[in-house]
Amino acid sequence: MRVADKLRQAAESGAGFFSLEFFPPKTEQGVANLYERIERLARLNPLFVAVTWGAGGSTAQRTVELCSACQGVFGLETVMHLTCTNMDRAMVDEALAGAKAAGVQNILALRGDRPRNQEYQVQANGFAYAADLVRYVRAQYGDYFCIGVAGYPEGHAESDDKEQDFEHFKAKVRAGADFVVSQLVFDPELFVAWERRCRAHGIDVPIVPGVLPVQSYQSFRRLAFLTKVHVPAQLQAQLGDAKANDQAVKDVGVAHAAAAVRALREAGARGVHLTTLNLEASVCRVLHEVGLAPAADPRPLTATAAPALPAALPAGQRRAWDEFPNGRWGDARSPAFGNADAYGAMVRFDTQGASRMWGRPQRTEDVSDLFVRYVRGEVPALPWCDEPLLAESGQIGAELARINGLGYWTVASQPPLDGVPSADPVHGWGPRGGYVYQKAFVECFVPGDRFPPFLSRLQSLPGRITYYAANRRGDFMTNAYSGDDAPAMTALTWGVFPGRGIVQPTLIDKASFLAWRAEAFRAWREWADMFPADSPEHRFLSDTADECWLVNVVDNEFKGPGSIWDMF
Template identity: 75%
Template sequence: MKLSEKLEQALAAGKPFFSLEFFPPKTEQGLANLYERVERLARQQPLFVAVTWGAGGSTAQRTLELCGACQGVFGLETVMHLTCTNMDQSTVDDALAAAKEAGVRNILALRGDRPRNHEYQVGANGFEHAADLVRYVRAKYGDYFCVGVAGYPEGHTECDDREREFEYFVEKVEAGADFVISQLVFDPELFVVWEQRCRARGIAVPIVPGVLPVQSYQSFRRLAFLTKVHVPAQLLADLDAARANDQAVKDIGAAHAVATVRALQAAGIRGVHLTTLNLEASIRRVLEQAELAPATGGGGGSEGSRGAPVAATATAAAAVVAQRREWDDFPNGRWGDARSPAFGSVDAYGAMVRFDAQGAGRVWGRPQTLADVSALFVRYVRGEIAALPWSDEPLRAESGRIGAELARVNELGYWTLASQPALDGVSSSDGVHGWGPRGGYVYQKAFVECFVPGDRFPRFLSRLQSQAGRITYYAGNRQGDFMTNAHSSDAATAVTALTWGVFPGRAVVQPTLIDKVSFLAWRAEAFRTWREWADMFAAGAPERAFLEQTADECWLVNVVDNEYKSPDAIWDLFTAE
């Protein structure tokens, strides 16, 4: 069934409904575990699910695979996101053909982020706006696909003229859209006013508001910055006060999402589109507390028949499910558990979304030497600039503990992308270093992730190898070379814990890990960011040639000091030699 038909039926019934949005995980194990999560959430009877599409088709294969499973295996009406900017027409054709073959009949047509390099010519592939993609799908497939578009109740971040932006939206709908999914809504009143304006303008297709239960303080800050949506002052104050208590942040996020759903329902808005970030616990809370889930829907884990004892095997299965949910209770940056469906969603590399070529030049200059790059990183760790190509926000407060060492290391030419100080039993309620529920204690190993120029790498590697047992390292370059001294009979399964916490009534929680899978996933993105930075300079420019050469020659290295009770020893590895 096309989604437009299901939406019409749901709206005619006058009952609340919901939908869910997932993204393609970065790892095969994450995808496999997401399937288990989707299967459980499918029992809550969402009207449909949506799967996101990476910029330029970067997640095309995994998006199509996940869409096919949702539609064909789990029997969920599925919407495939599809962006058109910076994509060849053939890629769009292939995606539409694959969606049709998989039985997916619903497309959310999006423009996507504009490329920021000099060579790109807007409209070169025939797609400049989402409306162009809508027209193309209609021209090629007629009414086979149900086509949706995005709506921006508070205006698009790239358009300062709200009236003109609204007319662009109307054009998208009139090009042949069957439904609308809105940008995230934190202030329901703003959505209601916008929805009424749409109706007054003659837009009759269903409009479903997007709702996000806040999962972590850092991810919320990042999303709020990128989307520029209005966040109520009370929510901001509550989250800021609870930022050191991850469980409290989740509680606040779920409660606000429930309040948003109820406010929308009171205004006559029956359906909501929940952004899951591939997480489950908060979504279940919202569904239950907002009474969106069926009264007798299936829950997580296996249960025996009413009144009968639960079998030991069922109990074990439920325990495994519960343990897997713990993987992403407290997501903590890029080095979360690579088995988690949510791996990588909280803290991706890249501030490229902030800048065009001119903006990048103003902030990051025009580097032509290794010293220029070192100076840029030093300015960042000293707080003189707020972003790097690999980081879209300033250093976090905990880095103040190692600020002097970070400046020294970058001055020496080791360009740090991530780091943390060693901690030995700090209170989980500590305002700077704490995380997780109150009443616990948190621990950290000192950790540095950095780029090392090619001519310096052999000597640096020798120092790392001389500390076998104490130091664990992972290293890789753009050409695909990889090495590690992680202790295991199988390097592919060796895992190094970076952070862990001990809390009342819980097993030990390990929210940040490094293993081969996670390292390789982020290595690819780290070196892709070099390319994006280089592409901001015109072909033939010395800066472009320098950045490309540097990316070809340097290594990405992760260094973990396993002796967390000796917090300063790791810095002795970074020398001028």
């Protein structure tokens, strides 16, 4: 059924509704576990679900497969996002044909973000704006597809002229859009004012406000930075106070999202579009708090078999992903793995800003000096870290400065902990009344000439030291193996709390390490691309990315001071 028709029916009946948004997971096991999650969420009866589309078609196959499962297996009306940036007509035609073959009748037409390391490009026979895509889909398929577009109550993040941005939005709707889903809204009053303006300008298609229940402080900061949406001072302060406690952050996120939904509904919005980040606990809490979740399962599923994929994990571990999402450090089998990087590019600064902050490196000594100044608090960010070091790194700050000065460029680290109270203001996390533990680890880039002797030292302490290493070309090595010689999983952080099993929010294995490796080496290339291609800075950074190794070193002895620093 066309989503626009469903939205109008909901408006006429006066019934409240909600819709949900997912992104294609990075791993096959993440997909399998997302299917189980969607099955449970389907029983809450969303009006529709939406699946995102990666920049330049980077997730095309997985997006179409996920849409097909939502529509055909779980019986959910599905909206497939489709971006046109850096995509030619053949790619768009293939995506539309795949959607139609899967029984998907609804498209959210977007311009989209540029792929990393690429400029915005209008491909041969391609599209410059979302309005071009709307017109093309309408011309090729007539009324078969119900076409939605994105609306930006505060203007698009890349637009300096908000009046012109609104004119572009009107043109997009008039090109043939049937409904609108808004950008994330943290301040309901801004959405209400914008919707009134839309109606005053003759835009009469349904408009659904987008709401995000904040899942973690990291993902919140990431999305707020990328979208540049207004965050109310009270929410900003509450999240800042709670940022060291994952559960407290989620509680703040649920309370704010529920209040936003109530305010939007009181102002006349019949429903909301919830960004899930592939997590379900907070979404379910919000829906129950505002009375949009049914008391019982409203209907059975429309099919009996889910797609064949790797086995999912027990429900208890799935719930742990919701309670303690840790971005790339989480379990690669989680559908939310890597959600901190699910939207947008890694490097967050323009060329001039990056040069002011990071200089113009042409030697390894320049990079070492930059990293030393970062760990000393003299530089606020790096291409891999968009905020200063956390407080707990203060106790290993001297060692971090030393090894960075030696040419081991650290991008992540933590000291060992043995039963620290979960309420500790520096090291604590999770609910009060528990104890937290962690192994010391350091992740760093190692220049190619230093890597062989460094690897030899790592291998000199089998059992004590676990390492994972990879380069940009894809070479990989580790000493973490299970009994069947398959790469094993290593727990980095765990906690014990009253009335709960052991929680392991921070893990590393081959899948998660290699997924991060791809991101980490992209950041080198993005940094290089901020300089002209024929410049010494570009050549140096590109060559460094080609030659260095990313190495994660874990000291499995968490009870003592650790020998991890002896490796450097």
